[in-house]
Amino acid sequence: MGWQSGPLALFDIGGGSLEVAFGRGRLPDYVASLPLGASRLTREFFDGDGPPSERSLKALRRRVRHQLRDVAAQIRWEGPRTTVATSRAFQQPARLCGAAPGRQGPFVPRYLARADLRDCRDTLAALPVDRRAELPGICAPRAAQSLAGAVVGHTVMKLTGGQDAVCLSVGRP
Template sequence: MRTGVLDIGSNAANLRVVDAGTGAAPVPVFRQKAPTGLADAIGADGTVSASGIRRLVGAVEATVAAARAQRVDELIPYVTSAVRDATNRDEILGVLRARTGLEVGFLSGEEEARLTYFAVHRWYGWSTGPLSLLDIGGGSMEIARGRDEDPTLAVSLPLGAGRLTRSHLPEHPARRRHVKRLRAHVRAVLAPMRRTASPGTVVATSKTFKQLSRFAGRPGTTPGTRLLHRHDLHAWIPRLAAMTPDERAKLPGVRAARARHLLAGAVVAETAMKTFRVDVVEVCPWALREGILLRRLEPLPLPDTLRTMRLDGPPAAGVSDLDDYRRRSRTYR
């Protein structure tokens, strides 16, 4: 069956299409992004502006059209924290329903953490042992820990790179006092978790960590991964603070749409690693979208807040080689 996951986030509507079946590894066949610009359309009261909603609708319409062109049988559309936490969330979901015909779901922060951890656990396999997950999005940061496929700890904190840029970094280049204030804020939010252990392998996901690892990291031990050392990240923070967004966008792997939020993401990442006494994280290419796809292929159901949408088109055959999916994931990444 050809399945699509549509991640409607603060920067883009991100469509991933795979061929998959029960017991078979999902094979990536198509991907498309359409910018939403929500990160810059959220007011101080948490309301997404009318222009932001129009851009969002246009992005979703474009990706849904692409899904139909790819003859997707089943589409799973969802919004992340940018819309989930918006004060006019119901209005946004109503407009999307009216304009696109989609019943767009959303996950709680804890559900996002659990599904992302599930994907990471599948990437590394049972032999890895205990895992800790750090994920920095646009509006929130997810942390999960455990040994099995279902984590024993899964939390979501309001430490997203876009959210903190709006609240703590009004100028770019950033003033030293603003960076210091941001670091203190992140430290305070993480303080209640300081005494919790960070067992085994510590893995990071999300575009924030991927971008940071491209220019501040090193090749990982597993194909498709990269390592990010805390002391390297610490050295980059004052350099990022001294740059304009245009200058940051020239760094390897950094997209212009995310360049303004890169400094906040770096401060959160470095502060979290220091809080949990982590010297290095491995950045995994699988995250929330893969977690949703993999869970869809399991006998266990998806969370009730997600809806699968049937689209026209014949089912496509899947394959059963997980290594092949990993190889193709790196090709389409």
């Protein structure tokens, strides 16, 4: 992307936290780290290997919205032209939605649309963990936390405004 990307927002959902950065140059102008990691939220909101209850899903979405409120307002105000997601929590749903696999190399353009991520989130929520692992792009070791990652990713895209799609960065093929 380089300098042509303009103002850029970056989202990275890890196991324990969500990292957010925004900038117009080489160094970020704004950074935040929130306790919204996929593994952390999975342990806190989901028990067992079956599909989660609607109550636990609503509680998770409420927590994510609450935690993201101030950060999302800042990103909306900054108005990034490009949004990049750099974590497997975004890459796996993107693969499920048809994005190219990492083995095709880092220069293949990969995007994830918010509407597709919403559908992916709903699909993951309806399945037990072992069935999620059978889906394209969802690896068995991360199948349990894939739903929490999709909830966080979709909420980030929705609350930060205008993020109808994110560009995915693949670190290794």
